[in-house]
Amino acid sequence: MLEVSDLHVSYGQSEVIHGISFEAKKNETLAIMGRNGMGKTTLFKSLIGILEAGKGSIKIDGKDVTKNESYQRVENGIAYVPQGRMIFPTLTVQENIETGMEVSGLKKIPDDIYALFPVLQEMRHRKGGNLSGGQQQQLAIARALVTNPKVLLLDEPTEGIQPSIIKDIARILNEIQQLRDITIIVSEQVLSFTMAIADRLIVIDKGNFIHEDLREDVDTAQISKYLSV
Protein backbone atom coordinates (compact mmCIF):
# COMPACT_ATOMS: atom_id res chain seq x y z
CA MET A 1 0.00 0.00 0.00
CA LEU A 2 2.83 2.38 0.87
CA GLU A 3 6.16 1.76 -0.83
CA VAL A 4 9.20 3.81 0.08
CA SER A 5 12.49 3.19 -1.65
CA ASP A 6 15.91 4.68 -1.04
CA LEU A 7 14.49 7.80 0.61
CA HIS A 8 16.98 10.53 1.46
CA VAL A 9 15.90 13.65 3.36
CA SER A 10 18.08 16.60 4.29
CA TYR A 11 17.83 19.89 6.11
CA GLY A 12 20.04 22.05 3.93
CA GLN A 13 23.42 20.32 3.78
CA SER A 14 22.86 17.87 6.63
CA GLU A 15 21.23 14.64 5.63
CA VAL A 16 18.93 13.16 8.29
CA ILE A 17 17.39 10.16 6.52
CA HIS A 18 19.99 8.09 4.69
CA GLY A 19 18.27 6.00 2.08
CA ILE A 20 15.42 4.23 3.83
CA SER A 21 13.35 1.60 2.02
CA PHE A 22 10.27 -0.15 3.34
CA GLU A 23 6.84 -1.31 2.38
CA ALA A 24 3.63 -1.33 4.41
CA LYS A 25 1.00 -3.79 3.26
CA LYS A 26 -2.73 -3.33 3.10
CA ASN A 27 -4.34 -3.52 6.56
CA GLU A 28 -0.98 -3.72 8.23
CA THR A 29 -0.04 -1.65 11.28
CA LEU A 30 3.62 -0.77 11.19
CA ALA A 31 5.44 0.85 14.09
CA ILE A 32 8.64 2.80 13.64
CA MET A 33 10.46 2.99 16.94
CA GLY A 34 13.39 5.18 17.86
CA ARG A 35 14.80 7.63 20.34
CA ASN A 36 14.50 11.39 19.99
CA GLY A 37 16.47 12.85 17.12
CA MET A 38 16.74 9.61 15.15
CA GLY A 39 14.64 10.89 12.23
CA LYS A 40 11.13 9.62 12.93
CA THR A 41 9.42 12.97 12.53
CA THR A 42 11.61 13.89 9.56
CA LEU A 43 10.65 10.62 7.88
CA PHE A 44 6.94 11.28 8.48
CA LYS A 45 7.15 14.86 7.28
CA SER A 46 8.74 13.74 4.07
CA LEU A 47 6.07 11.05 3.60
CA ILE A 48 3.27 13.62 3.79
CA GLY A 49 5.20 16.15 1.71
CA ILE A 50 6.02 18.83 4.24
CA LEU A 51 9.71 18.15 3.64
CA GLU A 52 11.00 17.45 0.17
CA ALA A 53 12.74 14.16 -0.50
CA GLY A 54 16.27 14.66 -1.80
CA LYS A 55 16.36 11.28 -3.48
CA GLY A 56 14.25 8.14 -3.67
CA SER A 57 10.55 7.56 -4.21
CA ILE A 58 7.28 7.29 -2.29
CA LYS A 59 4.38 5.35 -3.76
CA ILE A 60 0.83 5.13 -2.43
CA ASP A 61 -1.13 2.20 -3.80
CA GLY A 62 1.24 2.04 -6.76
CA LYS A 63 1.07 5.77 -7.53
CA ASP A 64 4.26 7.78 -7.30
CA VAL A 65 3.67 10.88 -5.16
CA THR A 66 7.30 11.87 -4.55
CA LYS A 67 6.96 15.14 -6.44
CA ASN A 68 3.46 15.96 -5.22
CA GLU A 69 2.49 18.60 -2.71
CA SER A 70 0.89 17.67 0.59
CA TYR A 71 -2.69 18.23 -0.48
CA GLN A 72 -2.22 16.09 -3.59
CA ARG A 73 -0.78 13.28 -1.47
CA VAL A 74 -3.84 13.52 0.77
CA GLU A 75 -6.01 13.25 -2.35
CA ASN A 76 -4.10 10.09 -3.19
CA GLY A 77 -5.01 8.51 0.11
CA ILE A 78 -2.43 9.34 2.75
CA ALA A 79 -3.40 11.12 5.97
CA TYR A 80 -1.22 12.59 8.67
CA VAL A 81 -1.55 13.08 12.42
CA PRO A 82 1.47 15.17 13.34
CA GLN A 83 3.52 15.17 16.47
CA GLY A 84 2.01 17.69 18.85
CA ARG A 85 -1.44 17.25 17.21
CA MET A 86 -1.43 20.59 15.37
CA ILE A 87 -5.17 20.98 15.45
CA PHE A 88 -6.53 24.41 14.49
CA PRO A 89 -6.88 26.07 17.90
CA THR A 90 -9.48 28.75 17.12
CA LEU A 91 -11.71 26.54 14.99
CA THR A 92 -14.39 24.56 16.77
CA VAL A 93 -14.04 20.79 17.07
CA GLN A 94 -16.61 20.31 14.34
CA GLU A 95 -14.86 22.77 12.02
CA ASN A 96 -11.53 21.08 12.69
CA ILE A 97 -12.95 17.80 11.48
CA GLU A 98 -14.60 19.48 8.50
CA THR A 99 -11.26 20.81 7.22
CA GLY A 100 -10.41 17.21 6.28
CA MET A 101 -13.64 16.71 4.36
CA GLU A 102 -12.77 18.75 1.28
CA VAL A 103 -10.75 15.88 -0.12
CA SER A 104 -13.33 13.18 0.53
CA GLY A 105 -16.25 15.35 -0.57
CA LEU A 106 -18.25 14.49 2.53
CA LYS A 107 -20.96 16.99 3.42
CA LYS A 108 -21.63 15.88 6.96
CA ILE A 109 -19.36 14.34 9.55
CA PRO A 110 -20.01 10.57 9.31
CA ASP A 111 -21.61 8.95 12.35
CA ASP A 112 -18.85 6.39 12.69
CA ILE A 113 -16.37 9.16 13.46
CA TYR A 114 -18.43 10.33 16.43
CA ALA A 115 -19.00 6.69 17.38
CA LEU A 116 -15.23 6.26 17.61
CA PHE A 117 -14.76 9.53 19.48
CA PRO A 118 -17.87 10.22 21.56
CA VAL A 119 -16.03 12.95 23.46
CA LEU A 120 -15.67 14.95 20.22
CA GLN A 121 -19.41 14.90 19.65
CA GLU A 122 -19.97 16.20 23.15
CA MET A 123 -17.49 19.02 22.58
CA ARG A 124 -18.18 19.74 18.94
CA HIS A 125 -18.93 23.43 19.48
CA ARG A 126 -15.87 24.12 21.62
CA LYS A 127 -12.71 25.66 20.26
CA GLY A 128 -10.12 23.03 19.46
CA GLY A 129 -7.50 24.93 21.43
CA ASN A 130 -9.51 24.53 24.62
CA LEU A 131 -9.43 20.73 24.57
CA SER A 132 -7.07 18.64 26.68
CA GLY A 133 -4.07 16.95 25.09
CA GLY A 134 -5.77 13.58 24.82
CA GLN A 135 -8.90 15.09 23.31
CA GLN A 136 -6.82 17.05 20.81
CA GLN A 137 -5.10 13.83 19.84
CA GLN A 138 -8.46 12.22 19.16
CA LEU A 139 -9.49 15.29 17.20
CA ALA A 140 -6.35 15.10 15.06
CA ILE A 141 -7.06 11.43 14.33
CA ALA A 142 -10.70 12.19 13.47
CA ARG A 143 -9.60 15.01 11.15
CA ALA A 144 -7.26 12.61 9.36
CA LEU A 145 -9.87 9.84 9.12
CA VAL A 146 -12.51 11.95 7.34
CA THR A 147 -10.18 12.22 4.34
CA ASN A 148 -10.87 8.47 3.87
CA PRO A 149 -7.20 7.53 3.81
CA LYS A 150 -5.67 4.30 2.63
CA VAL A 151 -2.59 5.03 4.73
CA LEU A 152 -2.74 6.76 8.10
CA LEU A 153 0.45 8.24 9.52
CA LEU A 154 0.62 8.93 13.24
CA ASP A 155 3.69 10.69 14.59
CA GLU A 156 4.19 9.93 18.30
CA PRO A 157 0.50 9.84 19.21
CA THR A 158 1.23 9.15 22.88
CA GLU A 159 3.54 12.10 23.46
CA GLY A 160 2.44 14.09 26.51
CA ILE A 161 -0.65 11.99 27.16
CA GLN A 162 -1.55 10.26 30.40
CA PRO A 163 -1.32 6.43 30.54
CA SER A 164 -5.06 5.69 30.77
CA ILE A 165 -5.71 7.78 27.66
CA ILE A 166 -2.83 6.07 25.87
CA LYS A 167 -4.71 2.79 26.35
CA ASP A 168 -7.85 4.42 24.93
CA ILE A 169 -5.98 5.56 21.87
CA ALA A 170 -4.54 2.08 21.33
CA ARG A 171 -8.05 0.64 21.57
CA ILE A 172 -9.40 3.23 19.12
CA LEU A 173 -6.63 2.52 16.61
CA ASN A 174 -7.36 -1.21 16.78
CA GLU A 175 -11.02 -0.47 16.24
CA ILE A 176 -10.24 1.69 13.19
CA GLN A 177 -8.07 -1.11 11.86
CA GLN A 178 -11.01 -3.51 12.09
CA LEU A 179 -13.60 -1.10 10.69
CA ARG A 180 -11.70 0.07 7.64
CA ASP A 181 -9.27 -1.16 5.03
CA ILE A 182 -6.42 0.93 6.26
CA THR A 183 -2.67 0.79 6.64
CA ILE A 184 -1.46 2.47 9.81
CA ILE A 185 2.10 3.65 10.26
CA VAL A 186 2.95 4.95 13.68
CA SER A 187 6.17 6.34 15.13
CA GLU A 188 6.66 5.70 18.81
CA GLN A 189 8.92 5.49 21.81
CA VAL A 190 6.44 3.74 24.13
CA LEU A 191 6.92 0.01 23.58
CA SER A 192 3.81 -1.15 25.46
CA PHE A 193 1.68 1.03 23.17
CA THR A 194 3.19 -0.34 19.97
CA MET A 195 2.92 -3.90 21.25
CA ALA A 196 -0.80 -3.29 21.70
CA ILE A 197 -1.38 -2.16 18.09
CA ALA A 198 1.42 -3.04 15.68
CA ASP A 199 1.80 -6.06 13.43
CA ARG A 200 5.42 -5.25 12.71
CA LEU A 201 8.09 -3.12 14.38
CA ILE A 202 11.04 -1.35 12.82
CA VAL A 203 13.76 0.42 14.80
CA ILE A 204 15.23 3.59 13.33
CA ASP A 205 18.60 4.87 14.47
CA LYS A 206 20.44 7.94 13.10
CA GLY A 207 18.36 7.90 9.94
CA ASN A 208 18.75 4.20 9.13
CA PHE A 209 16.57 1.20 9.86
CA ILE A 210 18.59 -1.12 12.04
CA HIS A 211 16.15 -3.75 13.20
CA GLU A 212 12.86 -5.29 12.13
CA ASP A 213 10.53 -7.82 13.79
CA LEU A 214 7.01 -9.15 13.51
CA ARG A 215 5.15 -8.55 16.75
CA GLU A 216 5.07 -12.28 17.53
CA ASP A 217 8.86 -12.48 17.36
CA VAL A 218 9.65 -9.29 19.28
CA ASP A 219 12.23 -9.58 22.01
CA THR A 220 11.04 -6.67 24.16
CA ALA A 221 14.27 -6.53 26.13
CA GLN A 222 16.27 -6.05 22.94
CA ILE A 223 13.99 -3.31 21.58
CA SER A 224 13.99 -1.55 24.93
CA LYS A 225 17.74 -1.49 24.71
CA TYR A 226 17.54 0.27 21.34
CA LEU A 227 15.15 2.81 22.82
CA SER A 228 17.11 3.58 25.96
CA VAL A 229 19.72 6.27 25.84
Added chain:
Amino acid sequence: MGDYTTQELLSIFAMQGFAGFSLFSVLLLMALGLAIIFGQMGVINMAHGEFMAVGAYTTYLMSAVSEKYFPGFIQYYFVFAIVFSFLIAGLLGYLAEFALIRHLYKRPLDTLLATWGLSLIMQQTFRSVFGAREVSPTLPDWLLGSYQPTDTIDIPLNGLFVLALTAIVTLGVFILMYRSSWGLRVRATTQNRVMSGAVGINTKKIDRLTFALGCGIAGIAGAAFTTIASTGPTTGSLYIVDTFMVVVFGGAGSLFGTIASAFSIAQAQSILEFFISGSMAKVMTLLTIVIFLMMRPEGLFSIKVRK
Protein backbone atom coordinates in the same frame (compact mmCIF):
# COMPACT_ATOMS: atom_id res chain seq x y z
CA MET B 1 -17.62 74.13 23.36
CA GLY B 2 -18.80 77.50 24.62
CA ASP B 3 -20.99 79.23 22.09
CA TYR B 4 -23.31 76.43 21.05
CA THR B 5 -26.71 75.75 22.56
CA THR B 6 -27.54 72.21 23.59
CA GLN B 7 -29.83 71.88 20.60
CA GLU B 8 -27.07 72.93 18.21
CA LEU B 9 -24.56 70.67 19.89
CA LEU B 10 -26.87 67.69 19.46
CA SER B 11 -27.31 68.49 15.79
CA ILE B 12 -23.56 68.88 15.35
CA PHE B 13 -23.00 65.53 16.96
CA ALA B 14 -25.65 63.92 14.82
CA MET B 15 -24.29 65.33 11.58
CA GLN B 16 -20.62 64.91 12.35
CA GLY B 17 -21.46 61.48 13.65
CA PHE B 18 -23.08 60.72 10.36
CA ALA B 19 -20.16 62.11 8.40
CA GLY B 20 -18.16 59.74 10.57
CA PHE B 21 -20.37 56.92 9.36
CA SER B 22 -19.37 57.61 5.77
CA LEU B 23 -15.69 57.60 6.70
CA PHE B 24 -16.36 54.49 8.75
CA SER B 25 -17.90 52.79 5.73
CA VAL B 26 -14.98 53.44 3.43
CA LEU B 27 -12.44 52.55 6.13
CA LEU B 28 -14.26 49.36 6.98
CA LEU B 29 -14.55 48.26 3.36
CA MET B 30 -10.84 48.93 2.89
CA ALA B 31 -9.89 47.28 6.17
CA LEU B 32 -11.95 44.17 5.51
CA GLY B 33 -9.95 43.38 2.41
CA LEU B 34 -6.67 44.27 4.04
CA ALA B 35 -7.44 42.27 7.17
CA ILE B 36 -8.38 39.18 5.19
CA ILE B 37 -5.19 39.37 3.14
CA PHE B 38 -2.96 40.16 6.12
CA GLY B 39 -4.61 37.60 8.36
CA GLN B 40 -4.54 34.87 5.76
CA MET B 41 -1.19 35.33 4.13
CA GLY B 42 0.77 37.65 6.39
CA VAL B 43 1.20 39.89 3.36
CA ILE B 44 1.19 43.59 4.08
CA ASN B 45 -0.35 44.88 0.90
CA MET B 46 0.89 48.43 0.42
CA ALA B 47 -0.94 48.59 -2.91
CA HIS B 48 -4.31 48.06 -1.26
CA GLY B 49 -5.19 51.73 -1.59
CA GLU B 50 -4.52 51.57 -5.31
CA PHE B 51 -6.96 48.69 -5.67
CA MET B 52 -9.50 51.00 -4.08
CA ALA B 53 -8.57 53.64 -6.65
CA VAL B 54 -9.09 51.03 -9.38
CA GLY B 55 -12.65 50.66 -8.13
CA ALA B 56 -13.12 54.42 -8.04
CA TYR B 57 -11.79 54.89 -11.59
CA THR B 58 -13.91 52.01 -12.81
CA THR B 59 -16.96 53.80 -11.46
CA TYR B 60 -15.83 57.04 -13.07
CA LEU B 61 -15.31 55.33 -16.42
CA MET B 62 -18.71 53.70 -16.32
CA SER B 63 -20.30 57.00 -15.45
CA ALA B 64 -18.52 58.72 -18.34
CA VAL B 65 -19.46 55.99 -20.78
CA SER B 66 -23.11 55.91 -19.81
CA GLU B 67 -23.30 59.70 -19.88
CA LYS B 68 -21.94 59.78 -23.40
CA TYR B 69 -23.52 56.73 -25.02
CA PHE B 70 -26.46 55.63 -22.90
CA PRO B 71 -27.91 58.75 -21.24
CA GLY B 72 -30.99 56.80 -20.17
CA PHE B 73 -28.80 54.47 -18.20
CA ILE B 74 -27.32 57.17 -15.97
CA GLN B 75 -29.81 56.52 -13.18
CA TYR B 76 -28.84 52.88 -12.90
CA TYR B 77 -25.21 52.56 -13.90
CA PHE B 78 -24.00 52.92 -10.33
CA VAL B 79 -25.25 49.54 -9.21
CA PHE B 80 -23.40 47.88 -12.08
CA ALA B 81 -20.35 50.02 -11.36
CA ILE B 82 -20.12 48.48 -7.89
CA VAL B 83 -20.17 44.99 -9.35
CA PHE B 84 -17.61 45.88 -12.03
CA SER B 85 -15.36 47.62 -9.51
CA PHE B 86 -15.35 44.41 -7.51
CA LEU B 87 -14.63 42.25 -10.52
CA ILE B 88 -11.92 44.42 -12.05
CA ALA B 89 -10.07 45.09 -8.78
CA GLY B 90 -10.42 41.39 -7.95
CA LEU B 91 -9.06 40.32 -11.31
CA LEU B 92 -6.09 42.67 -10.99
CA GLY B 93 -5.50 41.32 -7.50
CA TYR B 94 -5.56 37.79 -8.85
CA LEU B 95 -2.97 38.70 -11.46
CA ALA B 96 -0.80 40.54 -8.95
CA GLU B 97 -0.79 37.51 -6.68
CA PHE B 98 0.04 35.23 -9.57
CA ALA B 99 2.78 37.37 -11.08
CA LEU B 100 4.36 38.90 -8.01
CA ILE B 101 3.27 38.06 -4.52
CA ARG B 102 3.26 34.27 -4.55
CA HIS B 103 6.99 34.31 -5.25
CA LEU B 104 7.64 36.28 -2.09
CA TYR B 105 5.54 34.53 0.57
CA LYS B 106 8.49 33.47 2.64
CA ARG B 107 9.93 36.99 2.62
CA PRO B 108 7.51 39.38 4.37
CA LEU B 109 9.74 42.46 4.07
CA ASP B 110 10.13 41.85 0.36
CA THR B 111 6.37 41.70 -0.12
CA LEU B 112 6.17 45.06 1.62
CA LEU B 113 8.63 46.57 -0.85
CA ALA B 114 7.16 44.76 -3.83
CA THR B 115 3.59 45.86 -3.10
CA TRP B 116 4.82 49.39 -2.47
CA GLY B 117 6.49 49.30 -5.88
CA LEU B 118 3.28 47.98 -7.34
CA SER B 119 1.39 50.87 -5.76
CA LEU B 120 3.76 53.39 -7.37
CA ILE B 121 3.35 51.71 -10.75
CA MET B 122 -0.41 51.78 -10.40
CA GLN B 123 -0.43 55.43 -9.31
CA GLN B 124 1.63 56.41 -12.34
CA THR B 125 -0.68 54.40 -14.57
CA PHE B 126 -3.68 56.30 -13.19
CA ARG B 127 -1.85 59.56 -13.78
CA SER B 128 -0.99 58.65 -17.37
CA VAL B 129 -4.43 57.35 -18.24
CA PHE B 130 -6.77 59.64 -16.32
CA GLY B 131 -4.55 62.66 -15.75
CA ALA B 132 -3.34 64.19 -12.52
CA ARG B 133 -6.57 66.08 -11.89
CA GLU B 134 -9.17 64.61 -9.62
CA VAL B 135 -12.23 63.20 -11.30
CA SER B 136 -15.76 62.52 -10.13
CA PRO B 137 -18.45 60.38 -11.69
CA THR B 138 -21.87 61.88 -12.31
CA LEU B 139 -23.98 60.54 -9.53
CA PRO B 140 -27.53 59.41 -10.26
CA ASP B 141 -30.23 61.69 -8.85
CA TRP B 142 -31.28 59.23 -6.20
CA LEU B 143 -27.89 59.60 -4.52
CA LEU B 144 -28.14 63.39 -4.30
CA GLY B 145 -29.95 65.46 -1.75
CA SER B 146 -30.41 64.84 1.89
CA TYR B 147 -32.73 63.65 4.56
CA GLN B 148 -33.81 66.21 7.18
CA PRO B 149 -35.25 64.70 10.32
CA THR B 150 -35.23 68.15 12.04
CA ASP B 151 -34.54 71.74 10.95
CA THR B 152 -30.90 71.65 12.02
CA ILE B 153 -29.95 68.12 11.02
CA ASP B 154 -29.02 67.37 7.43
CA ILE B 155 -28.12 63.81 6.52
CA PRO B 156 -26.84 63.27 2.96
CA LEU B 157 -28.40 60.41 1.01
CA ASN B 158 -25.10 59.26 -0.49
CA GLY B 159 -23.85 58.66 3.03
CA LEU B 160 -26.88 56.52 3.80
CA PHE B 161 -26.32 54.57 0.60
CA VAL B 162 -22.65 53.94 1.38
CA LEU B 163 -23.58 52.82 4.87
CA ALA B 164 -26.12 50.34 3.56
CA LEU B 165 -23.65 49.05 0.97
CA THR B 166 -21.04 48.53 3.70
CA ALA B 167 -23.51 46.64 5.83
CA ILE B 168 -24.32 44.30 2.95
CA VAL B 169 -20.68 43.70 2.04
CA THR B 170 -19.71 43.10 5.68
CA LEU B 171 -22.54 40.64 6.11
CA GLY B 172 -21.49 38.94 2.89
CA VAL B 173 -17.89 38.64 4.07
CA PHE B 174 -19.06 37.32 7.41
CA ILE B 175 -21.18 34.62 5.79
CA LEU B 176 -18.40 33.72 3.40
CA MET B 177 -15.78 33.48 6.14
CA TYR B 178 -17.81 31.80 8.89
CA ARG B 179 -20.56 29.88 7.15
CA SER B 180 -19.04 28.52 3.96
CA SER B 181 -16.62 25.68 3.41
CA TRP B 182 -14.39 28.06 1.50
CA GLY B 183 -14.20 30.31 4.56
CA LEU B 184 -13.35 27.34 6.71
CA ARG B 185 -10.41 26.56 4.45
CA VAL B 186 -9.29 30.18 4.63
CA ARG B 187 -9.44 30.18 8.42
CA ALA B 188 -7.60 26.87 8.63
CA THR B 189 -4.86 28.13 6.32
CA THR B 190 -4.58 31.33 8.35
CA GLN B 191 -3.92 29.32 11.49
CA ASN B 192 -1.57 26.70 10.19
CA ARG B 193 -0.60 26.70 6.55
CA VAL B 194 1.56 23.57 6.63
CA MET B 195 -1.02 21.53 8.48
CA SER B 196 -3.80 22.74 6.20
CA GLY B 197 -1.91 21.29 3.27
CA ALA B 198 -1.51 18.06 5.20
CA VAL B 199 -5.27 17.71 5.68
CA GLY B 200 -5.81 18.16 1.97
CA ILE B 201 -6.38 21.88 1.48
CA ASN B 202 -4.82 23.41 -1.64
CA THR B 203 -3.40 26.41 0.19
CA LYS B 204 -1.95 28.10 -2.89
CA LYS B 205 -5.33 28.21 -4.58
CA ILE B 206 -6.89 29.54 -1.38
CA ASP B 207 -4.21 32.26 -1.23
CA ARG B 208 -4.84 33.44 -4.75
CA LEU B 209 -8.60 33.62 -4.32
CA THR B 210 -8.27 35.30 -0.93
CA PHE B 211 -6.00 37.96 -2.36
CA ALA B 212 -8.41 38.50 -5.24
CA LEU B 213 -11.35 38.77 -2.85
CA GLY B 214 -9.53 41.27 -0.62
CA CYS B 215 -8.67 43.43 -3.62
CA GLY B 216 -12.21 43.11 -4.96
CA ILE B 217 -13.61 44.43 -1.69
CA ALA B 218 -11.15 47.33 -1.94
CA GLY B 219 -12.67 47.92 -5.38
CA ILE B 220 -16.13 48.18 -3.81
CA ALA B 221 -14.67 50.62 -1.29
CA GLY B 222 -13.48 52.66 -4.27
CA ALA B 223 -16.92 52.70 -5.84
CA ALA B 224 -18.42 53.81 -2.53
CA PHE B 225 -15.69 56.40 -2.16
CA THR B 226 -16.69 58.18 -5.36
CA THR B 227 -20.00 59.16 -3.79
CA ILE B 228 -18.34 61.12 -0.98
CA ALA B 229 -15.17 62.54 -2.52
CA SER B 230 -13.37 62.90 -5.83
CA THR B 231 -10.74 60.50 -7.05
CA GLY B 232 -7.12 61.31 -7.92
CA PRO B 233 -4.08 59.17 -8.63
CA THR B 234 -2.97 59.35 -4.98
CA THR B 235 -6.39 58.84 -3.41
CA GLY B 236 -5.54 55.31 -2.41
CA SER B 237 -2.33 56.18 -0.64
CA LEU B 238 -4.17 58.78 1.47
CA TYR B 239 -6.34 56.07 2.93
CA ILE B 240 -3.85 53.27 3.31
CA VAL B 241 -2.36 54.52 6.59
CA ASP B 242 -5.75 54.90 8.24
CA THR B 243 -6.69 51.47 6.99
CA PHE B 244 -3.61 49.87 8.49
CA MET B 245 -4.43 51.65 11.72
CA VAL B 246 -7.91 50.12 11.67
CA VAL B 247 -6.56 46.61 11.10
CA VAL B 248 -3.91 46.82 13.83
CA PHE B 249 -6.19 48.52 16.35
CA GLY B 250 -8.97 46.00 15.74
CA GLY B 251 -6.77 42.98 16.27
CA ALA B 252 -5.70 40.95 13.26
CA GLY B 253 -7.95 38.05 12.44
CA SER B 254 -11.05 39.38 14.14
CA LEU B 255 -13.86 40.58 11.90
CA PHE B 256 -15.75 42.10 14.79
CA GLY B 257 -12.60 43.88 15.98
CA THR B 258 -12.13 45.39 12.53
CA ILE B 259 -15.68 46.75 12.56
CA ALA B 260 -15.39 48.19 16.07
CA SER B 261 -12.03 49.70 15.32
CA ALA B 262 -13.11 51.30 12.02
CA PHE B 263 -16.12 52.71 13.83
CA SER B 264 -14.21 54.25 16.72
CA ILE B 265 -11.43 55.69 14.59
CA ALA B 266 -13.83 57.19 12.04
CA GLN B 267 -16.14 58.65 14.68
CA ALA B 268 -13.33 60.05 16.79
CA GLN B 269 -11.80 61.78 13.78
CA SER B 270 -15.03 63.08 12.41
CA ILE B 271 -16.37 64.53 15.66
CA LEU B 272 -13.03 65.95 16.79
CA GLU B 273 -12.51 67.53 13.35
CA PHE B 274 -15.43 69.83 13.92
CA PHE B 275 -14.08 71.30 17.15
CA ILE B 276 -10.35 71.28 16.47
CA SER B 277 -8.44 71.26 13.17
CA GLY B 278 -8.26 68.14 11.03
CA SER B 279 -4.60 67.49 11.65
CA MET B 280 -5.00 67.92 15.42
CA ALA B 281 -7.88 65.46 15.29
CA LYS B 282 -5.61 63.00 13.56
CA VAL B 283 -2.86 63.50 16.12
CA MET B 284 -5.28 62.92 18.97
CA THR B 285 -6.65 59.74 17.40
CA LEU B 286 -3.20 58.40 16.65
CA LEU B 287 -1.95 59.16 20.16
CA THR B 288 -4.90 57.37 21.72
CA ILE B 289 -4.32 54.36 19.53
CA VAL B 290 -0.61 54.25 20.25
CA ILE B 291 -1.23 54.37 23.99
CA PHE B 292 -3.93 51.74 23.73
CA LEU B 293 -1.72 49.41 21.72
CA MET B 294 1.11 49.83 24.23
CA MET B 295 -1.18 48.42 26.88
CA ARG B 296 -2.91 45.87 24.69
CA PRO B 297 -0.68 44.90 21.77
CA GLU B 298 -3.08 42.28 20.40
CA GLY B 299 -5.66 44.97 19.57
CA LEU B 300 -9.28 45.45 20.60
CA PHE B 301 -10.47 41.90 20.16
CA SER B 302 -8.53 38.69 20.01
CA ILE B 303 -9.70 35.11 20.30
CA LYS B 304 -8.55 33.44 23.47
CA VAL B 305 -7.60 29.77 23.64
CA ARG B 306 -5.27 27.75 25.82
CA LYS B 307 -1.67 28.16 24.83
